[in-house]
Each structure stands twice: as structure tokens, then as C-alpha cells.
Amino acid sequence: MTSSQYKVIGSRPLRPDGVDKVTGRAVYGADVKLPGMLHGKILRSPHAHARIVSIDVSAAQALPGVRAVVTARELPSVGDTVTDLGESVVNLRYMSNNILAHDKVLYHGHAIAAVAADNPHIAEEAARLIKVTYEVLPHVLDGRAAMAANAPILLPDLRTNELGKQGSSQTNVAEHIRHQRGDLAAGFAAADVIVEREFHTATVHQGYVEPHAAVALWNEDDQILVWCSTQGSFGVQEQMAELLQVPPSRVVVTPTEIGGGFGGKNSVYLEPVAALLSRKAGHRPVKMTMTRAEVLFGTGPTSGSYIRVKMGATRDGTLTAAEAEMIYEAGAFPGSPVGAGCGVLFGPYKLENVQVDGYDVVVNRPKSAAYRAPGGTNAAFAAEAVVDELTEKLGIDPIAFRLHNAVREGDRRADGPELPRIGFIETLEAARDHAHYSAPLPGKQRGRGVAAGFWFNWGGKSSASASVNADGTVNLVEGSTDIGGSRASLAMQLAETLGIPYADIRPQVVGTAGVGYNEGTYGSRTTFSTGWAVYELGKKILDEMRQRAATHWDVPVDGVTVQDGTFAHNGDSMSFRELAGQLEVPVSVSASVFPSGFGPSFAVHIVDVEVDVETGKVEILRYTAVQDVGKAIHPAYVEGQLQGGAAQGVGWALNEEYVYDDKGRLVNASLLDYRMPTALDLPMIDTVLVEVANPGHPYGVRGVGEVPIVPPAAALANAIYQATGVRMTELPMSPARVSAALLAAAVPA
Amino acid sequence: MKSRVIVSTTINGEPTEFLCEPRQSLLEVLRDVLGLTGAKEGCNNGNCGACNVLMDGVLVNSCLVLGVEAESHRIETVEGLAVNGKLHPLQQKFLEHAALQCGICTPGFLLSAKALLDHNPDPSEAEVRHWLAGNLCRCTGYDKIVRAVLDAADSA
Ligand code: FES
Ligand code: FES
Numbered sequence: 063m064t065s066s067q068y069k070v071i072g073s074r075p076l077r078p079d080g081v082d083k084v085t086g087r088a089v090y091g092a093d094v095k096l097p098g099m100l101h102g103k104i105l106r107s108p109h110a111h112a113r114i115v116s117i118d119v120s121a122a123q124a125l126p127g128v129r130a131v132v133t134a135r136e137l138p139s140v141g142d143t144v145t146d147l148g149e150s151v152v153n154l155r156y157m158s159n160n161i162l163a164h165d166k167v168l169y170h171g172h173a174i175a176a177v178a179a180d181n182p183h184i185a186e187e188a189a190r191l192i193k194v195t196y197e198v199l200p201h202v203l204d205g206r207a208a209m210a211a212n213a214p215i216l217l218p219d220l221r222t223n224e225l226g227k228q229g230s231s232q233t234n235v236a237e238h239i240r241h242q243r244g245d246l247a248a249g250f251a252a253a254d255v256i257v258e259r260e261f262h263t264a265t266v267h268q269g270y271v272e273p274h275a276a277v278a279l280w281n282e283d284d285q286i287l288v289w290c291s292t293q294g295s296f297g298v299q300e301q302m303a304e305l306l307q308v309p310p311s312r313v314v315v316t317p318t319e320i321g322g323g324f325g326g327k328n329s330v331y332l333e334p335v336a337a338l339l340s341r342k343a344g345h346r347p348v349k350m351t352m353t354r355a356e357v358l359f360g361t362g363p364t365s366g367s368y369i370r371v372k373m374g375a376t377r378d379g380t381l382t383a384a385e386a387e388m389i390y391e392a393g394a395f396p397g398s399p400v401g402a403g404c405g406v407l408f409g410p411y412k413l414e415n416v417q418v419d420g421y422d423v424v425v426n427r428p429k430s431a432a433y434r435a436p437g438g439t440n441a442a443f444a445a446e447a448v449v450d451e452l453t454e455k456l457g458i459d460p461i462a463f464r465l466h467n468a469v470r471e472g473d474r475r476a477d478g479p480e481l482p483r484i485g486f487i488e489t490l491e492a493a494r495d496h497a498h499y500s501a502p503l504p505g506k507q508r509g510r511g512v513a514a515g516f517w518f519n520w521g522g523k524s525s526a527s528a529s530v531n532a533d534g535t536v537n538l539v540e541g542s543t544d545i546g547g548s549r550a551s552l553a554m555q556l557a558e559t560l561g562i563p564y565a566d567i568r569p570q571v572v573g574t575a576g577v578g579y580n581e582g583t584y585g586s587r588t589t590f591s592t593g594w595a596v597y598e599l600g601k602k603i604l605d606e607m608r609q610r611a612a613t614h615w616d617v618p619v620d621g622v623t624v625q626d627g628t629f630a631h632n633g634d635s636m637s638f639r640e641l642a643g644q645l646e647v648p649v650s651v652s653a654s655v656f657p658s659g660f661g662p663s664f665a666v667h668i669v670d671v672e673v674d675v676e677t678g679k680v681e682i683l684r685y686t687a688v689q690d691v692g693k694a695i696h697p698a699y700v701e702g703q704l705q706g707g708a709a710q711g712v713g714w715a716l717n718e719e720y721v722y723d724d725k726g727r728l729v730n731a732s733l734l735d736y737r738m739p740t741a742l743d744l745p746m747i748d749t750v751l752v753e754v755a756n757p758g759h760p761y762g763v764r765g766v767g768e769v770p771i772v773p774p775a776a777a778l779a780n781a782i783y784q785a786t787g788v789r790m791t792e793l794p795m796s797p798a799r800v801s802a803a804l805l806a807a808a809v810p811a
Numbered sequence: 812m813k814s815r816v817i818v819s820t821t822i823n824g825e826p827t828e829f830l831c832e833p834r835q836s837l838l839e840v841l842r843d844v845l846g847l848t849g850a851k852e853g854c855n856n857g858n859c860g861a862c863n864v865l866m867d868g869v870l871v872n873s874c875l876v877l878g879v880e881a882e883s884h885r886i887e888t889v890e891g892l893a894v895n896g897k898l899h900p901l902q903q904k905f906l907e908h909a910a911l912q913c914g915i916c917t918p919g920f921l922l923s924a925k926a927l928l929d930h931n932p933d934p935s936e937a938e939v940r941h942w943l944a945g946n947l948c949r950c951t952g953y954d955k956i957v958r959a960v961l962d963a964a965d966s967a
């Protein structure tokens with residue numbers, strides 16, 4: 063598809079919500095203020111693992127200005143219901159336990175009780191007055207240590223789901239999964255070169271700049287009204303209904319603007335607690351916001367992991383076999399993204415003989431939540447480093463090797479499904495042909511690394527509605543949280559379908575009461591799936607408008623054509639706007655979709671680094687992200703996804719990590735000590751948008767948001783190797799780790 | 812200690828008096844007392860820049876300034892950037908360059924960039940990056956933010 067095929071798609075208009083966001087007028091989670099509003103605060107565990115012996119709230123309750131105190135006792139008991147949160151599946155009983163600890167605290171920062179008071183300062187003071195007696199238990203932070211026979215048990219009722227069969231003894235291993243195909247032994251026997259390495263990655267956080275925030279009002283009529291910053295208001299509704307054991311129709315969720323999510327704002331944390339406080343405080347609205355420390359303590363980091371990868375190839379560079387073991391730390395409750403990690407690991411390569419074993423293991427860390435291509439960065443860091451070593455041993459160019467082994471349409475992934483039309487080959491070719499790849503890189507301790515990445519993407523359920531205004535503009539009502547420009551990308555698709563200007567579409571995001579069901583903004587699905595719904599809306603509007611034109615001209619509808627927003631019949635014509643001004647009966651339509659044709663995404667990143675041998679600091683000199691984006695509806699926001707994903711990947715690779723003391727306490731819960739990349743840490747990030755249209759979407763869209771975080775850590779590790787001759791196998795590749803590795807390898811300064 | 816103090820300031824050019832508790836930060840006063848929620852709280856300890864405002868033309872983290880310290884000072888917030896219905900060139904360039912995704916960091920970046928351009932109207936890319944290093948953005952990778960600031964400087 064050439065861009066000239068379209069009038070609106072492929073252009074770069076200003077976003078509809080832009081002015082509100084540059085003037086400070088946009089309302090985010092913490093900006094909501096209701097009459098009579100109280101402020102809530104949570105008390106959190108100082109221990110990594112302890113039994114709660116008693117909780118005494120009397121002193122807190124007695125503090126003037128305190129209106130309600132709640133503990134887990136106020137939460138109804140929920141059974142073992144498994145719910146799909148979008149990119150992560152959770153058991154509601156565990157989620158209830160995570161929101162307010164029932165009988166044990168399972169990590170430092172685990173929520174225990176909450177207070178609502180007249181202002182946040184009183185609430186904070188009161189929370190400190192709650193007396194909890196603990197019996198401290200031994201803790202375990204590391205996944206492999208938690209698998210050992212004598213490890214402290216976190217969840218006494220947990221049994222391993224061992225390849226589909228339920229185990230019988232206590233364990234910290236929630237699940238063991240396996241993807242398997244072909245004959246591993248024969249595959250490795252056919253290899254001329256085999257590389258096997260072990261890797262570790264640290265726990266990292268999504269790091270959205272906006273802390274979680276919610277306001278809840280439990281009304282006298284038992285309606286629960288929630289305003290919150292979330293990736294999906296229907297997901298909040300469902301979780302609230304389950305956790306509080308009320309019918310979903312009783313929960314009305316209105317999403318605010320959202321200050322970043324990256325997967326971490328699908329689960330609820332504050333919302334049910336605020337609702338309980340509201341009911342107890344005489345049905346007054348209660349606002350809860352987290353501090354940054356609470357965000358790091360209590361919300362979804364993504365899993366630290368141990369990964370062992372073994373791959374073999376023939377002399378001519380054909381992969382013959384691949385095998386891996388992946389242990390992902392789920393945090394305090396089951397549900398790490400190890401399943402996705404297993405799928406991403408060898409995702410880019412055609413492999414006949416393959417086996418991947420994955421383990422989901424609970425440890426005394428915060429419950430993990432989805433983080434942009436969940437599990438993928440860990441996996442690619444391991445597999446792409448092994449591929450790099452194979453190419454080195456074989457003396458084959460890294461991109462040529464990948465081109466030789468790359469998956470194409472019709473190939474089967476290691477985890478089963480057959481691939482539709484994908485653009486991995488085109489992406490590799492674009493990377494190979496990019497000036498960056500062949501540019502000279504003179505200088506000491508400098509190196510260039512390359513890595514590839516795969517991500518599944520998702521379709522999911524979306525609904526939207528639209529109505530035609532008398533002035534020819536169209537209201538677009540959608541339920542997909544706009545995290546990075548999706549109002550624009552959806553309005554553009556509707557404008558394109560209708561053949562009218564982008565400026566004539568007025569999009570707005572509404573809550574559960576205002577639109578049909580929508581899954582959240584996750585899985586790189588919104589521009590694809592809600593885009594499908596919007597395309598359907600456009601078709602329906604055009605159909606109705608043709609009918610109206612036919613009535614107007616008193617001719618059969620079959621004779622009325624519509625093109626580029628103009629209705630015509632036998633020499634008569636009317637613009638969309640003219641017709642809109644003459645509608646006797648208004649035109650409004652709605653559409654709901656659950657499209658299956660989401661296509662996977664592939665990315666190739668190239669990075670140049672310089673390593674300071676004295677300090678171990680890795681400086682990024684140049685960065686290029688190449689990706690098959692299907693069709694870039696709004697190229698600037700697509701580029702932004704590539705750049706933002708790369709930047710997060712850089713942080714994960716070089717700096718970010720949860721640091722614990724020997725008592726299992728998180729010691730770096732601030733943005734000074736949990737250091738995310740700043741403008742000074744990064745160069746410009748070049749992007750190449752490869753457009754291999756996805757046949758599963760009317761405009762060729764495939765998800766773009768997640769795959770760009772998959773290759774960066776691997777690309778950086780490979781670049782550091784080229785610069786220093788040392789292979790880093792542990793994330794983050796922080797100055798301390800790099801300098802230790804260089805010292806151990808006696809790399810001269 | 813008095814429970815509340817009357818503080819007289821000028822906010823976005825308007826003489827403004829407010830009542831505040833001595834423990835309240837300027838950020839809290841702006842947001843909760845005055846309803847100016849454009850300044851955002853990302854960390855409340857000086858590490859993210861989302862709360863940045865100008866005090867007598869100097870860039871400050873409003874979470875690290877007490878409300879009472881604003882006495883007799885001039886405060887500029889994101890709400891005061893657009894004048895007479897016209898966006899500030901930085902606001903316009905941020906929109907044109909798609910320099911925001913979620914937008915939570917944007918008010919802070921705009922104020923930091925304004926402070927930079929007020930004192931150095933023609934900064935290099937390195938100077939922009941250095942100056943903006945106190946503002947965290949988790950969405951954009953900074954590329955488009957840096958370009959927007961450079962472009963705003965060029966077109967001024
Ligand atoms: S909130 Fe003030 S610097 Fe982060
Ligand atoms: S645009 Fe989201 S943090 Fe900057």
C-alpha cells in the first residue's frame with residue numbers, strides 16, 4: 063500500500079486532546095476533586111514475610127479528622143476465580159489478598175489497612191497509628207532459591223500446575239509450562255557450533271510518571287462510582303465487582319486522563335479500598351493517591367528472571383536446535399509473564415527442533431504486573447545474545463544470519479501457531495541497508511550491537527459509537543484509554559473511512575456507562591481493534607447517509623454512490639456536510655468488534671556504545687529502531703512508540719533494578735535511587751517504519767507499542783561485547799557490574 | 812505555631828493570596844488550595860520535574876518549596892503560559908512535534924524549557940538535554956521533546 067492511497071492516514075495532524083495537555087487543563091487521576099471528598103492513605107508492611115498476629119486500629123480511629131479505617135476484614139471472601147487482566151491472568155483470591163493482606167504479609171510494602179480522613183496529612187498520621195503485631199517469617203527473593211526444597215513457603219495452599227497436572231505438595235512453583243517440537247537431540251547432533259549460556263535479569267518497574275490515583279464513592283443506592291487513571295475502565299469495573307462481590311452493573315467507572323501505564327495500570331490497587339472507605343465513612347467520596355515510594359513498593363514491577371539458553375547451528379548458519387529453561391519471579395502471587403517469555407524467546411527464528419521450559423515462581427517481592435511486551439525483554443536478552451555468539455563463532459554477519467533463519471508467513475512458532483503475513487524479512491533488510499549499520503565506528507572501547515525482537519500483539523473486544531452533527535462534524539465516542547495519541551489514530555481512521563477531514567471528527571473517551579464493552583489499552587490493540595470498530599462505524603454511517611440521500615433525491619439507494627465524502631446520483635451530488643445539514647432523522651451508529659486478524663510485530667535495533675573502562679559506564683552514541691508497523695496511521699505517534707520503547711529498554715538494560723537488603727526490604731524506592739533514563743542519557747533515536755500491511759485490518763494496522771522494548775537490552779549487551787570483548791549476562795549492565803566484569807576479564811583501559 | 816498562614820504572591824501575573832498550613836508544599840497549595848492542577852506530582856521529592864514552576868523566573872521543583880516560602884514571590888505555572896488565547900511557542904511546538912504521549916510530564920517540561928530559553932535563546936542539543944535532565948519522561952524517549960525545544964528556539 064502506498065501512502066498516496068489515503069487522504070488522512072499517514073499524515074501528522076495535531077492530536078484532539080493536545081491543547082488540554084499543553085495548557086495543564088487535562089484532568090488526570092490525582093486532579094479529580096469532588097464535594098465533600100475525603101483522603102485515604104494505606105499502611106504498608108515493613109517486613110518481607112510475616113504473619114499478622116493482630117491489628118489494632120483504635121488509636122488511628124480516635125485521631126480527630128479520621129472518618130474510617132478498613133482492613134482485609136472488610137473485603138468479602140472471594141473464591142478461586144481466575145480473571146484475564148489483559149496480558150496477565152490473576153486469581154481473584156490472590157488479588158484480594160494483594161489489595162489488603164489477609165493473614166500474612168508477603169512483601170515489603172504489602173498493603174495492610176487504610177484510613178480515610180479530612181485531609182491527606184491526617185490520613186497519613188492515622189495510618190502510622192495503626193498497631194500491627196507481626197511474627198516475622200523467613201523470606202526468599204530469588205526465583206531459583208524459592209524453588210529449592212527447603213525454601214520458605216509463601217502460599218501454603220499453592221500446588222504446582224505441572225504441565226497441566228496438579229501437584230500434591232507445598233511449593234513456590236505455581237506453574238511449569240513447556241513448548242516442544244521436533245527432536246532436540248538430533249537437532250544438536252546436526253549442529254557444528256553450540257552455544258549455551260545463563261542469564262539473569264533484575265526486577266524492574268514500568269515507571270509511569272503518574273502515580274496511581276483513584277476516587278471512589280459508594281452511594282446510598284449501592285452504586286459505586288469510580289474515577290481513576292486506568293488502562294481500561296471495564297477491567298476496573300469487573301475487578302471491583304468480583305473483589306467487592308457486587309454486580310458489575312453497580313460499578314460505574316469514569317476514566318481520567320492517564321499519565322502512562324505500560325501494562326501496570328490494568329490491575330486495581332486503590333479503587334476497591336477507596337470504595338470500602340467511602341461506604342464506611344458515610345458514603346462520602348474518598349480519594350487515594352500513591353506516593354512514588356508506594357508505586358515502587360506496591361504496584362506491578364515485572365519479573366526478575368533466570369534464563370538458560372542453548373542453541374546450535376550448522377557451519378552455513380542454519381539453526382538446528384534450541385532449548386531453554388526460564389524461571390520468572392511472579393512476586394508474591396502467581397502470574398509472571400513467563401508464558402509470553404517462552405513464546406518470544408525463539409519467536410524470530412524458524413526452528414524444527416525446540417524445547418522451552420518455563421516456571422512461574424512466587425517470591426517475597428511485589429506481585430508482578432504486565433510491562434510492555436511482558437516477559438519479552440528478558441527472553442530476547444538471553445536468546446539474542448546466544449545468537450550473537452553463534453554468528454561470531456561462525457563468522458557470519460549478524461543480520462545475514464538472522465535473514466537466513468528468519469520466520470516468514472506460514473512458518474510455525476515454537477509455541478504453536480502458524481504465522482500470517484509478517485514483515486520480519488523486510489525489517490531485517492531495512493536494518494541491513496540503513497546507513498547506521500555500515501557507518502564506520504572508529505575509537506577505542508566502542509562497539510555496535512544488533513538484536514531482533516518479536517511480539518504477539520492482540521486484538522480483543524472494542525466498541526465505539528458515533529453520531530453525525532448538523533454542521534457535518536462527527537462525534538466519535540470510544541472507551542479506549544488514550545495513552546499516547548489513540549484519539550488521533552482513531553479519528554484519522556474514521557475520517558478516512560468517511561472521506562471527510564480529520565478536523566471534522568470529534569473524539570472523546572468515555573467510561574463504562576457511555577459506550578459498549580472495551581478491553582483495556584494493552585496488547586498493542588487499540589489502534590488495531592478499536593480502529594476496526596471505528597472503520598465499521600464509518601461504513602454504517604455511510605450506509606445510513608446514502609439512504610438519506612436516496613430519500614432526498616427520491617431515487618433507489620442502489621443508485622447513490624459515495625466517494626471522498628460526496629454522495630452522488632445521476633449528476634446530482636451533495637457533500638457529507640450538506641447532507642448532514644438536511645437530516646430529518648439524526649444518524650447515530652455503534653459497532654462492537656472482536657477481530658482476530660491482529661498480526662505479530664518484529665523489530666530490529668542497532669546501537670553504538672562507548673564503554674568507559676574506568677567506571678563501567680556505557681554511553682549510547684547512536685540508536686536506530688527498525689520495525690514492521692503494518693501501516694502507520696499517525697507516523698509521529700508510531701515513531702514515538704519506537705523511541706519510548708527503546709528508551710525504556712535502555713533503562714532496563716543499563717540501570718534499573720529493585721535493590722533489597724538482607725531482611726528483604728526494598729532500599730531504593732525513590733526516583734533518585736531507582737534511576738530511569740533522562741534526556742542526558744540518550745541520543746536522538748532514529749526510527750525506520752517498515753510498512754508490511756497486516757491483511758487482518760482494513761488499513762493494514764498491526765500493533766506497534768510493545769515490540770520496541772524487546773530488543774534493546776540484547777542489542778546493548780551485544781554492543782558492549784563488540785566494544786570490550788566481554789559478554790554481559792546479567793541485567794542491569796550498570797557501571798558497577800560492567801566494571802566488575804571488565805576487571806575480571808582484565809580488559810585494559 | 813499558627814495552624815494557617817496568609818501568603819501573598821503573584822501567580823501568573825495575578826496578585827494572589829492564599830491560606831496555607833506551614834507543612835504544605837507549594838505544589839500542594841497550587842493543586843489543592845488554588846485548583847491549579849497543571850503542576851503534577853510524580854515523586855514529591857525533587858526527582859522527576861513534573862511539578863516544575865518558575866519562582867521569580869527561576870526554575871524550582873514546587874514539591875520542594877513550602878507554600879509559605881512563596882510569600883512576596885512571583886510564580887509562573889503552565890496555566891500562565893498561553894497568553895490571550897494564544898499558545899506559547901513551546902506549547903505549539905510540543906503539539907507539532909508530537910512531543911507528548913501521555914502528557915503527564917508535559918507541564919514540567921514546558922516550564923523547564925521556558926526557563927532555558929529565557930536564559931539561553933539559542934541552545935545546542937547538548938544544552939537542551941542537560942537542562943532537561945531534571946525532568947523524567949517515560950513515554951517519548953525525549954527525542955521529540957528535544958526537537959520541539961530546539962524548534963521553538965529557532966522560530967522565536
Ligand atoms: S513531584 Fe516535584 S520533582 Fe517530582
Ligand atoms: S509523555 Fe508520558 S511521561 Fe512524558
